[in-house]
Amino acid sequence: MSGEPGGPVFIRIAADGTRWPGFTAVDGRAEALAATDFRLPFADGSVAGAHVDHVLERLDLAAGARLLHEVRRVLARGGRARVVTDDLGRILDEHASSDAWVAGGWRENGYDWHQQRVAMLNRAFRDPQRRWLYDAAEIARIATTIGLRQPARCRPRASADPRLAGGESASEADLIVELEKPRRTDGERPLVSVLVPLYRTTYLERTIASVLDQTYDNFEVVIRDDGPPGGAEAILRGFAQHPRFPRIRYTHNGNRLGEPHNFVACFREAAGTYIKYLNDDDLLAPRCLEVMAACLRDHPDVTLVTSHRDLIDAGGSLLPPKSFSERPVGRSSIISGRSAIARLLSQKLNFIGEPSTVMFRKADIETAAPDFWSLGGINFQGNGDVTVWTNLLAQGDLLYLTETLSQFRHHPQQSSQDRGVLRLAQVAWPRIAAGASELGLYRPGEIASLETRPLQTISWWPAPLRRRVEQAQERARGGRSMELLAETSALLAEAGGRATPDAELMVQLAELRFAAGDLRGALDLAITATRTTPHHQPAHLLVARLLQAGGDARGAQKMLEETHALCPLIRNEHGLHPTEAGPPCLAADTRFRAEADLPDAVIRLHLKARTTAGFRNLPIRITAAVAAAAAGAQAAWPAPEPAALTHAELGRDDETVALVLALPHRATPTAITIAWRGTPEHYLPAAVAALPVQLVGLELSLFERSAIN
Secondary structure (H helix, E strand, O other): OOOOOOOOOEEEEEOOOOOOOOOEEEEOOHHHHHHOOOOOOOOOOOEEEEEEEOOHHHOOHHHHHHHHHHHHHHEEEEEEEEEEEEEHHHHHHHHHOOOHHHHOOOHHHOOOOOOOHHHHHHHHHHOOOOOOOEOHHHHHHHHHHOOOEEEEEOOOOOOOOHHHOOOOOOOOOEEEEEEEOOOOOOOOOOOEEEEEEEOOOOOHHHHHHHHHOOOOOOEEEEEEEOOOOOHHHHHHHOOOOOOOHHHEEEEEOOOOOOHHHHHHHHHHHOOOOEEEEOOOOOEEOOOHHHHHHHHHHHOOOEEEEEEEEEEEOOOOOEOOOOHHHOOOOOOOEEEOHHHHHHHHHHHOOOOOOOHHHOEEEHHHOOOOOOOOOEEOOEEOOOOHHHHHHHHHHOOOEEEEEEEEEEEEEOOOOOHHHOHHHHHHHHHHHHHHHHHHHHOOOOOOOOOOOOOEEEOOOOOOOOHHHHHHHHHHHHHHHHOOHHHHHHHHHHHHHHOOHHHOOOHHHHHHHHHHHHHOOOHHHHHHHHHHHHHHOOOOHHHHHHHHHHHHHOOOHHHHHHHHHHHHHHOOOEEEEEEEEOOOOOOOEEEEEEEEEEOOOOOOEEEEEEEEEOOEOOEOOOOEEEEEEEEEOOOOOOOOOOOOOOOEEEEEEEOOOOOEEEEEEEEOOOOOOEEEEEEEEEOOOOOOOOOOOOOOEEEEEEEEEEOOHHHHO
């Protein structure tokens, strides 16, 4: 792996097969990279340096950007990538110069450049091994977009890290650029800039009050007023006696900027490390800044934090949830950025949320050109927030919190209800998808499975509390039950007893009580957590698991059903197609995801054969696989385990078969794949390829304890 066992890991990605001492070789041939879907077999942040040697020009733009995206993922903070490729700028300069044949050395190699400049230019672009050529500015543009910084052109065998240049054979004719994965210096309690791009003052008093009442104490409020003069000042004077009033900076724009430009004006005025937009009609929960800032601080590879949001009407009353506001996961999780982009763009559904719902680092988008509303230099008015989220997720991961930390107000006057804005948004979706596709961030038609990793540590707890919980978990692994019981009792008392609003802490303590053998005490804590935080899926599932462990099968099953109704425990990720009438049909490769923390359970899928006129597929052979969810070859995500397989066959039209699949308890999601094949094999047009198998029923139930034992 490296020059010394246990030392820093350096990798060389090249197509020439040459091995460098001290470097792990990665096959950089286009076909080899494509075979692994451009996934590098290294964990997040595990590589000290990467040398990409004459690979980019052999790939098209999207594939080259995808490779650099993977290089950024595996690099450690402060790690460097050295890219060597053909220099488009040099080729064009030499074509334009009548003396280039002398300067470029072509004459020494047998070419009369002065007579054959056009021929040489055509050869440069038609070389069968070249797919896309770069100059220094293009390398910098792509690298900055996917999260690498400080692009610096280097000479051969010269580097900020000499270990990256020691063995190379690059010449002065090559383009050599070094890039760095930025270090994070956020600090313990970073300044958060709450930015309010103001236009209407109807709800401003409630909006500002929700900021000033935050539990986090290091923030500023930047208000840029784009509305009629005089309306906001009187409202703000009403907060003059509030001890946090001096944190508000108010500016009236004078001439109206318009919503997009006002968002940019607020951003440029922000002094904070973290950015928290807040629309003038939305509200923040009291813990919003504290929880989100802690998540960004503790997860340097997370570039966007969001949470569940409630929908409210003009009067502040709760509205029923809509498809875009439903929680995509049942447990607070880190979601890989690229899979989040795929979900956004394939479903055209902004599950991440509006500007009031998120927090991110200012440094991650302040270099976007011409500004953060654009992707690849193109502005997407009408769907600007999705463009910003795509820019941020190109550079890192999404952290989704299931706790409700904001309220998004629906009312007739808001700009998102304007018909013109809605039309622009519909136009923007495919344009954003095209821009993301060009940069290797998204492939139209790809499976939009979320690659999730549930949070294992709770960032917003004070450091001493986290250390004590970790110590208690260590006692649990060591089997020291009496010490564990005493420690959990002390932790609970310090947190305020059963009145604590922190469901995450209650669940952790209940798990520890259960590990110490106190089933009754664990169940009491878990039930309390479900009452204080009704949406908290981990608490509900823990109650079901504890009831199951105590032999109360009926109570456990009832809790499982209630939880499934609250937030689906089995989610279709790909391949389930609705029909105009009747049950949905399955694609030949259909994927489901069972949520993390599910107790030992079984899922019964009832499938029915449906013969398509003109395309007889019977018998249909079905294979179902169940395994820990994984994200391709990324070692940083849960590694796949051997899948449990089940086979079935549908032999007659309208025949139904039930697949019974075991879902063992896991702290991570479970992947369920259903694959079918009709025999004899016939060509099926895409329009009917999903039709022969219907899903007519799905049942989820707990194992009987006797069945497990």
